[in-house]
Amino acid sequence: MEKTTWKLGLFLMILSTVSETSNSLVEGLESRLSYDYTKYHPMHEIYRWMEDVERGNPELVSSSVYGRTYEGNNITLLKLGLKNPEVKEKKVIWVDCGIHAREWIAPAFCQWFVKEIVHSYKTNKKLEQMLQNLDVYVTPVINVDGYMFTWKNDSTRLWRKSRSSPPPGSSCYGVDLNRNFNANWGTVGISFDGCANTYCGKSAGSEPEAKAVMGFVGKMVNQTLCFLTIHSAGQLILLPYGHPEISAPNYDELVSVGETAAAEMKKVHGMGYTVGTSPQILYPNSGSSRDWTRLIGIPFSYTFELRDKGEFSHLLPEEQIKPACEEAYAGALSIITHVHDKAFNSATLPNAAVSGLSMVILSTIMCVFLTTGVFV
């Protein structure tokens, strides 16, 4: 009688755990299903979305707060990766969006990127394999203060910088975070005027948002294969460096991988993306996150400038979110796949299948041995 009660209790406990888990999975699924990736979302919705995605996909997604903005808001990333006991040290891919506040299509893309991976990794063997070898760190919005400011009213929509207090002698807020990184800081394509939109800050890495990225990525430099920073507009794929007289040691490969990505992007909706260094195809600049990343030794570092080419510029219509994100995803995936395959010398069989096969063989041998007492 006691034994039966104990088993019944255990059974009921398991049943309630399963139903709780599936409830939260359903909730997570529902909120993800109802989240409209073809609309622009204010920051509080993006924070909520990150929680939902993590809760709904615990085997793939975890979050991390790695810094605070000037106004004290969390700088949060989602880490996408699958557990893999076979791989001793996973390699890293970094994707960030929203360094510049008004470039709304960028955070929209980071959300889309996560959604695509979450929706397809179970049915896409290649993607699943890559997630077993790589951790993909995605920061949907780096410049949270600036992004929130662009949502304040009609007159703030085109704000670009952070929202740090005016420096001494100035009455203007904000630093251009993409001129504040410790990479030839303060040399070209910048202004020392606090009111300018390319104001590079009072010193390299003076801004908490830039410091947060450099601190976090700096700790993972040896494992990081690739750094993608997403902006708009212009339809460009920019490689390091922003200084006209400095070349990356792997310039040729950066160009070739970039051109391949641009070709993949064009296949999606016919949109052309130009590949080159910033001084070639845009303007010289210094202190960018892309440059800092290449300087510390991460081999592949690109700035994506998404749609469009001037018709709407930063006010890209919501109807274009889906096509813009589809082509950007194709481009990002092209680069990620290249760096992954280069690092893991991928054979045609995924790692999981190879190890699975060897387990089957081993267990078959053991079975025969145990049954017959003879090794086959």
Next chain:
Amino acid sequence: MATGELNPNHYPAQRAAKVVQHYLNTQYGSPFRLFGLHNVQSGNAEDVADSGRKYQLEITVQEIISNTTEKCPAEVLFPRGEQRRSPQVQASCEELLKNTKAQEEALFKQYKMNPSLLSANNIPDSFGHMEPDSRPLWHLGIVASSFVMLNESTENTLYNMAQVANITQLETENEQLKFDCHILLHEMVSQEIIHWKLLFTWSPPEGVKVLQMEQLPHCHEGAKPPNTS
């Protein structure tokens, strides 16, 4: 400065080509005809004695509303001198000048017969949206701002119109429609948003003519912290 044959994807040719776009819009732009730069095929730059720098370009221009493209040769001269002067442009893109007369006359008549004066703000809005009725006003704003963008362009700038902050129709006694507008330009190299006030007229036979243009100083937020968080 790059001289001789130019890489068509690099910024010197691209910036010069953008000036051609602005020029075409000032000459031929209307609520039903708008030009965009699609591509640069080739370019050449040379210094011209004391005049300035001349760019010779082969570009592909797109007529945005009909979504058609045409290859056009063009020349842009950026003048040198003590006083900054606007670039001089020559371009021929004849095939893109499709017949928009009927549509323009219908719209013109509609506006003329409207009992109240038109007014609209934030075209497009923060989400890139605009009401269908605002679209022709957006096009007019782009054409009018092309006069400013053409005037202000140098080898060190790349202008696009970011938004029509406000456009208001004014009374006229003559055949023209008259508008007052506040536009926001995006200058790519400095990444600045520059505010301009424009007074312009439009009619189908005359096209857009700018009567007055004035750059507005942009008030940066003061050092006082805002009341709302």
